[in-house]
Amino acid sequence: MADREMNDAAPAQLALASTAGAAVDPDVPSRRRFSLPLRRAPRRRRFSLLTRRDKLVLALMVGIPLVFDLVFIWLPCIATIGLSFTDWTGIGPLTGDNFVGLEQYEKVWAYPFFEPALIHNAVWLAWLACIATPLGILLAVILDGNLRGSRVYQSIFYLPVVLSLAVIGLIWQLLYAPDVGNGFINSFLDALGQLPISLPLPDMSHTDWLGDGNINLFACLVAASWRHVGYICILYLAGLKSFDPQLREAAAIDGATSRQTFFHVVFPVMRPINLVIVVITAIEALRAFDIVYIVNRGRNGLELLSALITNTALSESTRVGFGSAIAVVLLLISIVPIVTFLVWQTREDLE
Amino acid sequence: MIRTREAAPAASTAQPHRRRRHRRIGTYTFIVLMAILWIFPLVWTIYASLRTNQDTTLHGYFSLPTELTLDNYVDAWNGAEIPRAYLNTLVITIPSVIVALLVASMVAFALTRFRWRFNIPLLMIFVAGNLLPQQVFIVPLYRIFLWSGFAVPAPLSDSGLLYNQLFGIILINVVFQMGFCIFVLSNYMKTLPKELVEAAQVDGAGVFRIWAGVIMPLCRPALAAMATLEFTFIYNDFFWALFLMKDGDRRPITSFLQNLNGMYYSDYSLLAAGAFLAVIPTLIVFFLLQRFFVSGLTLGSVKG
Numbered sequence: 001m002a003d004r005e006m007n008d009a010a011p012a013q014l015a016l017a018s019t020a021g022a023a024v025d026p027d028v029p030s031r032r033r034f035s036l037p038l039r040r041a042p043r044r045r046r047f048s049l050l051t052r053r054d055k056l057v058l059a060l061m062v063g064i065p066l067v068f069d070l071v072f073i074w075l076p077c078i079a080t081i082g083l084s085f086t087d088w089t090g091i092g093p094l095t096g097d098n099f100v101g102l103e104q105y106e107k108v109w110a111y112p113f114f115e116p117a118l119i120h121n122a123v124w125l126a127w128l129a130c131i132a133t134p135l136g137i138l139l140a141v142i143l144d145g146n147l148r149g150s151r152v153y154q155s156i157f158y159l160p161v162v163l164s165l166a167v168i169g170l171i172w173q174l175l176y177a178p179d180v181g182n183g184f185i186n187s188f189l190d191a192l193g194q195l196p197i198s199l200p201l202p203d204m205s206h207t208d209w210l211g212d213g214n215i216n217l218f219a220c221l222v223a224a225s226w227r228h229v230g231y232i233c234i235l236y237l238a239g240l241k242s243f244d245p246q247l248r249e250a251a252a253i254d255g256a257t258s259r260q261t262f263f264h265v266v267f268p269v270m271r272p273i274n275l276v277i278v279v280i281t282a283i284e285a286l287r288a289f290d291i292v293y294i295v296n297r298g299r300n301g302l303e304l305l306s307a308l309i310t311n312t313a314l315s316e317s318t319r320v321g322f323g324s325a326i327a328v329v330l331l332l333i334s335i336v337p338i339v340t341f342l343v344w345q346t347r348e349d350l351e
Numbered sequence: 352m353i354r355t356r357e358a359a360p361a362a363s364t365a366q367p368h369r370r371r372r373h374r375r376i377g378t379y380t381f382i383v384l385m386a387i388l389w390i391f392p393l394v395w396t397i398y399a400s401l402r403t404n405q406d407t408t409l410h411g412y413f414s415l416p417t418e419l420t421l422d423n424y425v426d427a428w429n430g431a432e433i434p435r436a437y438l439n440t441l442v443i444t445i446p447s448v449i450v451a452l453l454v455a456s457m458v459a460f461a462l463t464r465f466r467w468r469f470n471i472p473l474l475m476i477f478v479a480g481n482l483l484p485q486q487v488f489i490v491p492l493y494r495i496f497l498w499s500g501f502a503v504p505a506p507l508s509d510s511g512l513l514y515n516q517l518f519g520i521i522l523i524n525v526v527f528q529m530g531f532c533i534f535v536l537s538n539y540m541k542t543l544p545k546e547l548v549e550a551a552q553v554d555g556a557g558v559f560r561i562w563a564g565v566i567m568p569l570c571r572p573a574l575a576a577m578a579t580l581e582f583t584f585i586y587n588d589f590f591w592a593l594f595l596m597k598d599g600d601r602r603p604i605t606s607f608l609q610n611l612n613g614m615y616y617s618d619y620s621l622l623a624a625g626a627f628l629a630v631i632p633t634l635i636v637f638f639l640l641q642r643f644f645v646s647g648l649t650l651g652s653v654k655g
Contacts, residue, residue, distance in 0.1 A: 181411025
């Protein structure tokens with residue numbers, strides 16, 4: 001409710017601030033109000049209103065940030081590609097002799113941790129996409145219903161979203177601590193085992209959740225989901241709140257059950273937000289880093305592409321070319337969701 | 352609203368009515384269980400941080416307390432240089448948020464309120480930069496930060512480099528977060544009527560005055576939301592300071608957790624106290640400014 005008030009505040013201010021604007025629907029592009037032959041006229045006039053000084057100011061407003069963006073993000077991005085063709089160690093100057101062609105890529109391909117890392121990133125994505133994201137959507141749908149105390153539940157589910165992933169890693173370390181008596185989960189399992197009734201469960205109270213290379217990835221995924229679910233819930237609930245209730249009423253009159261209404265009416269109408277969520281989920285999976293780094297720096301079952309890069313090419317590690325080749329792989333994969341998002345976003349702009 | 356919902360089944364038979372009530376009970380059970388599950392990790396952290404050493408060595412953490420104490424907080428505060436880490440965070444976060452928002456609002460203004468050929472490609476460059484995983488460009492960035500060619504002057508850097516400097520961390524935070532702010536603010540500015548800018552231009556206002564006097568005041572709701580959101584993003588940043596800052600005593604609190612993890616890995620109470628200390632500022636922001644935080648995320652609808 002509160003965020004809806006926020007959004008309403010803008011048009012309200014607009015109405016006060018502008019004389020012309022109040023009468024004009026901001027959603028209708030201005031050119032649509034002119035007949036065809038006049039189409040270009042107002043556009044040209046707008047340019048003529050800009051003095052030379054205005055143009056200079058505008059150029060600086062965009063130009064200075066652009067230079068910084070290029071120097072500190074895009075130049076390093078391109079440099080990563082360049083470095084991936086070298087055997088540079090970061091020590092001494094980089095010369096033509098360092099050029100080794102595709103050798104680093106061959107090494108990456110043969111690197112025993114590369115395939116696990118790829119698989120772990122894929123598992124990360126699959127988990128977020130198939131478990132955490134749907135759970136977030138489910139919670140949003142439930143919270144959108146007429147639930148008593150909805151605000152309280154919202155606050156609880158949103159809470160982990162403000163926490164840093166590093167702190168989330170620390171908090172879950174406390175829960176996962178392997179020794180009975182210290183870690184909550186193992187203590188809890190141990191207590192279950194000591195109940196008078198015997199449960200048809202194997203005794204798992206001595207599991208080393210974060211140390212065992214077969215399960216620590218899933219332990220980290222549970223921790224990551226703690227945040228991701230809330231994040232998706234926020235976004236989806238905002239979408240649901242802007243959903244036209246008349247559509248739902250119409251579906252109810254037609255005799256649709258609430259499940260049918262959701263899958264056949266609500267979900268399709270929410271397509272824009274669904275797309276955003278797909279992209280976010282993919283990007284989150286590729287960015288996964290902080291939790292595994294806090295746990296064990298991304299080793300022993302927690303290898304991820306991101307952690308391989310920092311472990312091989314940063315600080316004391318000197319395999320700059322090798323790490324860069326892994327970074328290029330990560331870059332190529334990342335391009336897919338990023339381009340998807342940008343294309344979809346600009347298509348919206350053109351509409 | 353509840354009225355209207357329950358009015359509909361009244362017309363039908365009693366059977367679905369009962370089923371509906373059952374489902375309602377099921378929904379409440381589910382949501383309450385989930386909520387307990389969700390709040391639990393934080394509750395456990397707080398609980399663990401309040402236990403005394405003799406209590407936990409004797410009974411373990413999974414036990415009722417014989418006494419609760421704030422001693423762990425005192426120890427973590429004194430022993431782990433947490434005050435300094437807080438100060439570093441403050442010095443990094445506040446300027447980063449302000450500069451990122453000012454710069455982003457100018458770019459968004461220039462790109463959305465005036466039509467020129469490269470609007471969309473430029474917007475894409477800025478937004479895509481923020482969507483990239485940081486690890487993709489950290490290797491050369493690390494070298495750029497070590498490059499002496501910038502010769503960063505004295506108050507900003509004590510070595511002339513960007514590496515291992517609070518200023519360097521501020522810089523990269525601003526540059527990286529700028530993309531997201533530009534995206535959100537330009538989406539917001541697109542909803543403002545074009546006539547506003549034109550009217551001001553006819554009145555003879557320069558673009559800078561239009562930005563400062565017309566656009567910025569209208570963007571106040573979006574700016575408030577973004578400031579809240581960016582505060583938590585930059586506060587929570589773990590990565591930049593971890594790799595672009597060498598000295599532990601210059602790291603902000605979030606990256607400092609890595610040191611804390613190494614120092615106290617065997618003392619869960621101290622670790623819990625340290626972790627909770629690191630969380631307090633964001634929790635305060637969350638509880639006081641939750642609606643700004645939520646609307647910030649919603650406005651953006653994307654943040655990788």
